[in-house]
Amino acid sequence: MRYMVKEDYFKPNGTIFFFMGGEGTILSPTTNVSNIMLTKSYINELAQRYGGYLIHSEHRYYGESKATKSLDVKSLKYLTVPQAMADVAVLIRFLKENTTYFGESKVFLVGGSYSGFMVPWFAKLYPNLIDLGWGSSAPFQFKTELRGFYSKVFKLLLKIGGKKCHNTIVHGFKALKADLNKHNTTKLIEMNICGFDHTKDEKVFNLFERLTKVVGTLVQYGNKIGILKACEEISKTSLSLYLKKQLNGVSTKCYDSISSLKSLRDVRYTTDSDFWLDMCLDAFGHKFSYCYIDRKVKDTDRNFEDLQNRESFRRVFLTQPELDAWSVTKVRKHNWTYILKGATHCEDLLASTENDKPSIKALKTHIDHEVQKLQHERQLN
Incomplete structure (x- = not known):
């Protein structure tokens, strides 16, 4: 160590x-x-x-x-x-x-x-x-599925960032989902995302988890000034460009959504057994079933x-x-x-x-x- x-x-x-x-x-x-x-x-x-x-x-x-x-x-x-x-x-x-x-x-x-x-x-x-x-x-x-986390994230975003910022981000995600349902990948290109198969539901889920995590990280670790600054940036540019910047920084390389999942295996193994159930089977195999994870979560809570x-x-x-x-x-x-x-x-x-x-x-x-x-x-x- x-x-x-x-x-x-x-x-x-x-x-x-x-x-x-x-x-x-x-x-x-x-x-x-x-x-x-x-x-x-x-x-x-x-x-x-x-x-x-x-x-x-x-x-x-x-x-x-x-x-x-x-x-x-x-x-x-x-x-x-x-x-x-x-x-x-x-x-x-x-x-x-x-x-x-x-x-x-x-x-x-x-x-x-x-x-x-x-x-x-x-x-x-x-x-x-x-x-x-x-x-x-x-x-x-501890709970097996902590669905309330992102609900809380967006409530805090509304409280701190204001209604306009909150609605811009929510509508931006809805628009992206609607575009992918129509096989329109324009916004993915705008965000410089590659290695992504939008025809597979689990890949879409993984991508949206990663994108919403950007917002979750902003609210979780950002102070009021940081959140307001991000809201101003999104208002002046777009949600897509903000997400691109957070995913890639100053790099000109595309964000490989498939490779990024592999690089986060240690994080997922540590935390997913408590929270992100839908991604565990895809990342770690059939051993990580709902029953297996639920038992592990209850074991943790009993401690x-x-x-x-x-x-x-x-x-x-x-x-x-x-x-x-x-x-x-x-x-x-x-x-x-x-x-x-x-x-x-x-x-x-x-x-x-x-x-x-x-x-x-x-x-x-x-x-x-x-x-x-x-x-x-x-x-x-």
């Missing part, structure tokens, strides 16, 4: 601020997630304030952390949440073996979105390896049933932003659950600013207090 560290503020036996990577590389040239978590996050502030050690781990099968060379189904059996958490446990134990620097260090485990839901699960499986936790914007109640009765879970912060499409999954409430009014997906993880929402300020004040308590507990020992 690959990981990155920041030792600038570290004092021996200071708190380990451990951010668990999710479904992506820690060195993405586009998202630059690791740079944010190690330099522009709230845990970076805490590490600086309290002499902490920052670490960002990479999830197995993403980036350079490949357990096998192949991404076939036989190899992907090693891509599971319990195995990913076991990797984190091994790394924490490895650090703690260095008693000179980490022998008395407390561990503050943090995750966002997908990796956020691993935090309370990790606390259940490895209570002796975590002293404090924070699961930001994570889905905590969270008794968390509130565990001492380790009581020391895990859970947050759910109001303007987050994943809020359809509902956060599991306890004394350290925060519903962040006016906040977007994982916004609470970012560095503090004078414009932080009151709900985020309250959360960060509470987290700071608990980190101080960790420092005090270490000093008493």
